[in-house]
Amino acid sequence: MASRKSLGDLIAETPKLLTDLVKAEIDNLKSEVAGKAKGLGIGGALLAVAGVLAIFLISWLLYAGYEGLNVVFVPWLSALLISALLLLVILILVLVGLSAIKKNKDFNNLQAVDSIKDDVNMVRGLGHAADGTDPLDDLDRNAFDANRVGTNPSSTNGVQR
Template identity: 70%
Template sequence: MIVDLAKAEVEHLKQEVAGKAKGLGVGAALLAAAGFFAIFLFAWLLYAGFEGLNVVFAPWLSALIVSGVLLVIVAILALIGLGSIKKNKDFDDLEAVDSIKDDVNMVKGLGHAADGTSPLDDLPSATSTSGATTPRTNGDLR
């Protein structure tokens, strides 16, 4: 009876996840189509800006102005992107990796971080009414 209940719950979960995944797929496809047409829209707006500048300036100068604006936009985006890459390129200090290492050490029986300490030492201890911390005894989860 419990096994049947668990199987039914797993099947329900599969159906629910499949429905969500289908919705995500449709949404992603629509966003991709919107991005495709946005590229053409951007090109058309650049052409409209070029033609608008042709009213005031010579065509070669209009093309140069539009190109200069695009160059500035590209340079700004490239510098921001490079800064973001430099800021996030180091994967040595990931908390999840340290947590997994601690879990593996605990399963091996090596203690917290293989130094023999308890993981409970990382928990904040309870404070008494006077504000002083009370020491924890072995197994005390305060």
Template identity: 40%
Template sequence: MSVPIDQETKKKKRSLFELIADVPTLVRELVMGEIQQLKVEMIGKFKAWGIGGALIAVAVVVVLYMLGVLLTAAVLGLSYVMPGWLAALLVAFVLLVIAAIFALVGYRKLKDGLPPQPTATIESVKRDIDTIKGMTK
């Protein structure tokens, strides 16, 4: 014998108290599911970052080796017009001058950043405090 539709829907309907009682469980399951999804997503992203970073590091090493080869080629090329030892000294001197220029520019930039405090912001906050004190007097 089949159950009439009205009795079936009444059996499936739950009281308001039963629904309210299920809310903490449902919220906990939802939060746990979101945390699990976050973990999976972040692990995937960190793996991609790690692999990408490693590949970039390998590329940098290869470029450094390439620069060594180019410097050797410069020395060998100059050795056709001057003795090899003089060609090596000339290339080394040019590299020393380039390094000195970069070091000087870097030193000046570092000096511009000293002291490492947000002095302009501190002065602005002090002015704001003084303004507020003046308004309260």
């Protein structure tokens, strides 16, 4: 059995524990923001590539119109096919880029911020969640019941039948 610490030892450890908690929460927030920023960067890069290809598309369309007016046969038709292919690639890049930006643009619902708020509420003495939610809502009750020794998860109040 582990030895118990005195009240003085526990009080002496509190500042170190709070400092470690704040550092861990800041690291968690940094990694979450970095992930969102990476997603925004990828989406922006895909949109930039789509913009460059759009410039090529315009040049191909101009070339196709020129060839169509000059020859009205095979060369302009091939230019139109290449333009259609570039248009398809541009549309795919735009859709993927916009999807990545929409997915990562919301910085309001960061889990790290919620965790920091819960920690501040605990330090203030407001409990796990100042909004009145039960702190046990965060736990997986089935996993908790299954891990308890000598109990059957289907039994009530830990009493075996």
